[in-house]
Amino acid sequence: MIRADFHVHTKYSPDASIGPKPLVDQLSAHSTIKVIAVTDHNTVEGYHKVRELASPYPDVLVIPGVEMGTPIGDLIVLGLEEMPPRTWDVTELVSFAREKDFVVIVPHPFREHGLGSSAKSYAVDAIEVLNGAASSRVNKMAENLAKELGLPGVAGSDAHDIDELWNVYNEVQASLDADEILKAVKKGLVKVFSSGKSIHF
Numbered sequence: 001m002i003r004a005d006f007h008v009h010t011k012y013s014p015d016a017s018i019g020p021k022p023l024v025d026q027l028s029a030h031s032t033i034k035v036i037a038v039t040d041h042n043t044v045e046g047y048h049k050v051r052e053l054a055s056p057y058p059d060v061l062v063i064p065g066v067e068m069g070t071p072i073g074d075l076i077v078l079g080l081e082e083m084p085p086r087t088w089d090v091t092e093l094v095s096f097a098r099e100k101d102f103v104v105i106v107p108h109p110f111r112e113h114g115l116g117s118s119a120k121s122y123a124v125d126a127i128e129v130l131n132g133a134a135s136s137r138v139n140k141m142a143e144n145l146a147k148e149l150g151l152p153g154v155a156g157s158d159a160h161d162i163d164e165l166w167n168v169y170n171e172v173q174a175s176l177d178a179d180e181i182l183k184a185v186k187k188g189l190v191k192v193f194s195s196g197k198s199i200h201f
């Protein structure tokens, strides 16, 4: 079993301040959370930087990802290391991701920039039922949506600042391997947790 935060921004997102180096330092120092997905807004530049800095730490895993802004709301794609060649709508993005075996997550469906109930129209893999920057009311609505659709629920801190990292996290029935973790998420072998506060050292 591994513990992971599937929704982390770096300073390569225009609205976030987390530097790749402090992020890797915090991750390597953490006793149980050793996996993050870097999901910057519309770029994978931060992911590549973080992965490079994390390479000396064999117990740390950085999963590639992106939070794509679409005309109807945000969509997280995990597994993707290069940006799609152009901006796509949700239908095109989802079919592209399915073809490549990526994992499509609907982040904070009922918060601002969320897909809302229109998430029901797309063949996504999971719903973010616990967003660290959303109220418990809208997280509950997301949980209900996941149940209604029979989809796995995942957690993401949506950290934009360093003290927001992994305030919520996932336990995944998988070993420290990105493919295995992404497959386990698709199968629903994932549980979400809230640490109730940011973790400090």
Ligand SMILES: [Zn+2]
Pocket (backbone or CB within 6 Å): 007, 009, 067, 107, 158
């Ligand atoms: Zn985000």
